[in-house]
Amino acid sequence: MQMMGIVVSRDQAPIVEFRGEGGESITVTLQAGHTLPDDQLIAKAKAMMIQVAQFGMDQTNSAAMSDRLSADEVIQSGMSG
Template sequence: MQMMEIVVSRDGTPVVEFRGEGGETITVTLQAGHILPDDELIAKAKAMMIQVAQFGVGQINSAAMSDGSADEVIQSGMSA
């Protein structure tokens, strides 16, 4: 996704929206009560996305290596 714009809204709960070309959007909702400047909210949202992207990757790769399906995991990951 090519990032085009980052929008922070504070309607009750802080929300950081990453907008890409072609209408793609990733929205991160932070815990209510965060009173941080926009740049800190954006940094926190980016950190959350990194954690989510890595969630379970080690478990999937370990299972694929043990049953010989590593090529399938790599291919399916590349097609996403």
């Protein structure tokens, strides 16, 4: 997504919206009660997106390694047999 702008709103809870071209957007809602300045809310929202992007990656990488090892074992047993 090509970033076009960031909008911070403070209704019931702070919301940081990352807007992209073509109408795409990612919205992060922070816990109500945050009274941080906009730049700190944006930094917190970015950190949350990084955590979300990494969520489950260890399990995914482990499964991929397991699948790869299983395929390698099959290849090796075929070569030795």
